[in-house]
Each structure stands twice: as structure tokens, then as C-alpha cells.
Amino acid sequence: MLVWLDSPQAAARGFILIDRDGVVNENRPDYVKNVREFHAYPDALQALALLNRRNISAIIISNQSGINRGLISWDDFWQMHDAMISEVEQSGGKIAAALYCPHRPDELCGCRKPSPDMISAACRLFEIDPRQAIFIGDSITDIEAAANAGCLGIRIRRTDEGSLDVERGSTQVFSNLADAVLGIYP
Template sequence: MKLAILDRDGVINHDSEHYIKSPEEWLALPGSLEAIARLSRAGWRVVVASNQSGLARGLFTMETLNAIHAKMRKEAAAAGGSIDAVFVCPHGPDEGCGCRKPEPGLFLDIGRRYDTDLRDVPVAGDSLRDLQAASAAGCSPWLVLTGNGRKTWDKGDLPAGTQVVEDLATAVDAWLQET
């Protein structure tokens, strides 16, 4: 089984410093849904791993978050793709949980649920914490320059082996060429 793990905000959809708080605010980045569709057509499982501290902050409810993810999945399906699962950390940054990126808990949970070794599973993220969590879980970190990606790139100090690409579509092109 081929598996790809994607961060949500800044990788699949536009990010906001004020959080994505409603389905109406969730807007796909150009080419991201088509990239997911290409992975799906090639037999890959696509999983989203996302910090969602807006839940802990009271900015939106689980019902609203589920509606946002339903829109994301529906739009991916309309493009011909499938998002197999969405794994979320609902905790705030000061709660000390093991699932909030940069901790690897979300990724380790994905590995257990899919009963798969995470070694070299590609992870696309736009922030340092995405890449650190991926690296800590043994995954292959890929920085996309969308969302916060350019700021992350400019700050440097990326985990060893991090690949840097323009966007999710470019990452997917590389992943599909490797198989």
C-alpha cells in the first residue's frame, strides 16, 4: 500500500492567521485537489494530519470542523480524488499532548491504524512543525512553498532530508515518478 500524509491548511487549502472557522472559509489551493486525484488514481491512500487548536480555543465546534472536512472530501471527490481519513489534534499549543505537531503522535497513530511502517512515507507540510513531526515518525518530509512554506524555508533549519517543492502538485509529481 502506498500512503501519503498531507497537512491541511497551507497545503491543500488556503491558510488564514485567523483560522479556517467555517466551510465557507475553506478554499482549495490551485492544483491541490487534482494532485490528490492523481494519487488516488495511482492507488495511493491519502490521509490528512492537521493541528486544529481552534477547537481548544473555542473558535469552532467539532460539528463545524466535520463540515469543513466534508466539504474538503466532497471537492476532492469532484476532482476524482479520495481522502481516506483525516487525523486531527484538537489540543491547544500549551496542553502538552503527544499528537500536536511537532510531536509525532498523529503520524504514529496513522501508522497503527493503517498497520504500516511509516519509513519513507511522504508527508507534505508548510510549517517546520509538520516537517519535524514527519521526521520524528520516520516519514519523508516535504516542504511545500504554499501557505507558510516560504517563511519556513526562509527560516531554514529544516530536518535532514527535507525535500522542498513549489506546491502539492509538484510533490505528487515527484512521488508518482518514484513508484
């Protein structure tokens, strides 16, 4: 598990945990591999700016198995990370921390979602009660990770993306991060 922390820590009024690919930026079936392939959604940048204005800190929780699959170099990975941080800051947002799992599924690590470990680690770092925490992601494994961590999972289903799979249970679904943030903090 890789943990990046912003410094210095501002005193936040609250925290929200957010998946990266498919929520903050466009995902791709062959992995978002470098900064040229990293395209933040305008609505996500607006959402992160709104959170910042409300003094709610955003924490990124992201599987990045492309690293250990040999598809993403460490240089490219950190360049993407830096690009995300600066793009978010330029639009008025802020990211307090980012936790990444670099492992492939066959490595059977402890941190890859749907394991709750990255969410749990973020909660410990920032003294967040998982029962009060919200994790927003676009994959079923995000919702499972949230459930495994004992926090509320909220799903993003972008309407600009085609096929829908079956929704389960009572998971709240929003069409993008901006709608989700407005739905959670009206």
C-alpha cells in the same frame, strides 16, 4: 486525537500523509474556521485525483487548535471536513482518513505536531512502515513531526506566499502539492 476513517477501505497500493491547512487549502492567520473560509487549492485537488488514479491513499494529519481555543465550533469543524471530503471526491480524489489534534499548545497533549503521534497512529491503522512513509506539510513543525515519527518529511513552500524563512538541512521542498506528488511519483 480525532480519527475519521473512510469506509469501506479500499486496498491501496501505497499511502501518503498530508497536512491540511496551507497544503490542501489556503491557510489564514486567524485559522480556517468554517466552510466559508475553506478554499481548496486547485493544484491540491489535481494532486489528490492523481494519487487516487495511482491507487495511493491520502491521509490528512492536521493540527486544529482553533477548536479548543473556542474559535471553531464542532459543527463548523465537521462541516469543513465534509466539504473537504466531497470537494476532493468531486474532483476525482479520495481521502482515506483524517487525523486531527483539537488541542491548544498549553494543554500539552500528546498528539499536536511536532509530536509524531498522529503520524504514528495513521501508520499503525494502515500497517504502514514509518520508514517508508512520507508526510507532506508546509510548517517546520510538520517536518519535525515527520522526523520524530521516523518518516520522510517533504515541505510545501507556495511561491504565492511572501516571506521565506531559512530552510534547514536536506528537506525536499516543492511549491505546491501537485509538484510534490509529481516529484515523488514521477
